[in-house]
Amino acid sequence: MPDVIAYGGDWNPEQWPEETWEQDVALMREAGVNRVSVGIFSWSLLEPAEGVFDFGWFDRVMDLLATNGIKANLATPTAAPPPWFGDAYPEALPVDADGRRLTHGSRQGFCPSSPIYREKALRIAEQLATRYRDHEALALWHVHNEYGCHNARCFCDTSAAAFRAWLRSHYASLDALNDAWGTAFWSQRYSDWAQILPPRATPTFPNPGQQLDFRRFSSDALIELYTAERDLLRKIAPGVPATTNLMAGAHWDMDCWAFAAEMDVVSTDHYLIGARAEPHIDLAFAADYARSLNGGRPWLLMEHSTSAVNWQPRNRAKAPGELRRNSLTHLARGADGIMYFQWRASRAGAEKWHSAMLPHAGTNTKIWREVTALGAELARLADVAGSTVSADVAILIDHSSVWAQDHPAQPSVDMDPVEEAKRWHAALWRAGVTCDLAHPEGDLTGYRLVLVPALYLVSDAGAANLARFVERGGVALVGPYSGIVDEYDRVRLGGYPGAWRDLLGVSVEEFFPLDGPIALASGASGTAWSEVAHAAGAKVLDTYATGEPAWTRNEWGDGFAHYLTTRLDDDGLAEVIAAVVAEAGVEPVAAAPAGVEVVRRSHADGRSYLFAVNHTGEDAVVIPPGGDPVTVAAGDVHVIYA
Structure with a gap:
């Protein structure tokens, strides 16, 4: 992790005319942005036809960042195969439990067990890594994006064969599998490995052991895709750390403990659920989970939102000051990077109503003012980077x-x-x-x-x-x-x-x-x-x-x-x-009234930072251990140094 707090978001310059790029970078500097994620959904532009690569435009993007002192989380664009992939290799598209083969037209349109998908994903990753391994802007490999968000489990014949291979490696014999799954019930005993299928649609309840192992297998399949790309990147660019953005606390289709063990630094995405009565407590859960996945070390918030998202039934916009409280809560709970989806709000596409750092209405907006104020504040809090949170x-x-x-x-x-x-x-x-x-x-x-x-x-x-x-x-x-x-x-x-x-x-x-x-x-x-x-x-x-x-x-x-x-x-x-x-003899880190969140981060040398986040509409008094009372204004965040 850097010795500053990483601040920025996903930048998708390919969505905009090139004359916009210089304006983007100038506004990034104004907002205090020092890190952006680039290339996440760029496969169809980097490889417009199979085996035909075009990196000229992306060279200019990377050079523009370097010239302006902005570092890149450089993504392998493998979360969104281009249209030519699904057209040429329809057998690599995912199949649901009802046997329907899904089509291209969104993202994550691939079967995780598909060998042809892995081949093409590693090829574009190799091209990218070879070209930019020594680039001044490169800070971190951002492998793929939100593994398994939409294709966590595929039920096709390729997946079935891979599932059987996984089972054979986990069970010494069919007898052991039959015992583990309790297949004497409902006449399910297997006499040949070839008889075993994924838990596709059946007349009634599927076998619980079969369903559980298929979930485990599917999680492992996604982890294997990540490690294949990571190992390739390590070989080409040793010393450049790699991560992928989990969705800890919100997405339960992957074993985050197993996934995190393969990551150089844990990063995660978090979005408030507007239907929750106290979404900031759900945020704290996700942040604590991310920190725990990284063994208590600082972690990276790869995505959250400046205001509304686009995918909930009712997409609530954030109230004034909520952007800052959310971001500083993640910081308080161990994040050394505060990033958003995305930098500039999209004009078209499925996420055009998702908020961004630079909204559709431009810079004369609440969001922009809060974004720039937070950037300045995070620069002042740079000393927090590298400190940790301890828990009893x-x-x-x-x-x-x-x-x-x-x-x-x-x-x-x-x-x-x-x-x-x-x-x-x-x-x-x-x-x-x-x-x-x-x-x-x-x-x-x-x-x-x-x-x-x-x-x-x-x-x-x-x-x-x-x-x-x-x-x-x-x-x-x-x-x-x-x-x-x-x-x-x-x-x-x-x-x-x-x-x-x-x-x-x-x-x-x-x-x-x-x-x-x-x-x-x-x-x-x-x-x-x-x-x-x-x-x-x-x-x-x-x-x-x-x-x-x-x-x-x-x-x-x-x-x-x-x-x-x-x-x-x-x-x-x-x-x-x-x-x-x-x-157990456990005590709060400070005395605070209801609705006021208190968390402490500390360095090994004793320097510490007590974050007091007031989620109420009234001023509140926080009393640190052995310290003087501190008044935290309604909706405010106060950092107490010790």
């Missing part, structure tokens, strides 16, 4: 568990694992506690408290990892319907939650999904879910009216493991989380 709390989350719980034959449609994780994160946010996200098998050393909101599937290694954490003195809180199945989506027998029955000191005999609230003895309410549980060593802290445990606490080694047998309402959840936060 982690939330466990795993894509395989989300995928397994996504199978339609579940006890209740109301148990959404992603939304539950976000709800627990929001409770910490409101308590002023910064947290990381962690993989169940990841290193939990250094945390005081681990939350497990909704981990339906957990491997033996993940189950043992949490038990060791508690045994060594940690505090854990496990939510309902967690630890239920193994990594193959097979039920752990002997009583739920099978993976952590001993750790929690609780045995559950039956689930009772709810269609309305259920009262607890404490006055809290359970929603959506309840369980008939029996304490088997645990202390009961709250019960249902019938006396069965709703909240338990079990001593395990030097630590404590709590369990909830219901999905508590927001107030009840806040009380329980406050209790375990206190038990």
